[in-house]
Amino acid sequence: MARTAAALHILVKHKEQAEDIIKQLKKGVKFDVLAKKHSSCPSGKKGGSLGEFKKGQMVPQFDKVCFTGELITPHLVKTKFGWHVIKVLYRT
Template sequence: MAKTAAALHILVKHQDKAYEILKKLEKGENFQKLAKSHSICPSGKKDGGNLGEFRKGAMVPAFDKVCFNAEILTPHLVKTKHGWHIVKILYRT
């Protein structure tokens, strides 16, 4: 079982905005460009949503669950206390 993962994310406040961005991703738009223009997380503006590598348990539970259990490279939608995240898992080790 993986102990670390790396991911990109786009954080927005509202579910409808998250679905709008998810549809753009499905049409092939660039994840990092969308993060820079829409994410309310500082990682969006600074690094295109790149969270780097993190250990299992370092993120809030719902986010952690997606990063360590969901299919890699498919964007996933997850709600946390911070808002709605569109998550793209880069890898697990």
């Protein structure tokens, strides 16, 4: 069972914007470019990088994707903060 994960994310207010970001990622636009341009989270300045974090450190919906979702594939998740596009890099 993974105890830590590393992820990138982009936080936006609207689902439509998050879905558009996923479309752009699928077309080959770099994650860090989109994070710097669109993310309302301070991590956006670092290309969306959240670094490595422990299981249970993030809000439940976010945590679930980070520890059970497919790696590298962009995921769309709604939390109390807004809509996240999450890219899980690895788990340990």
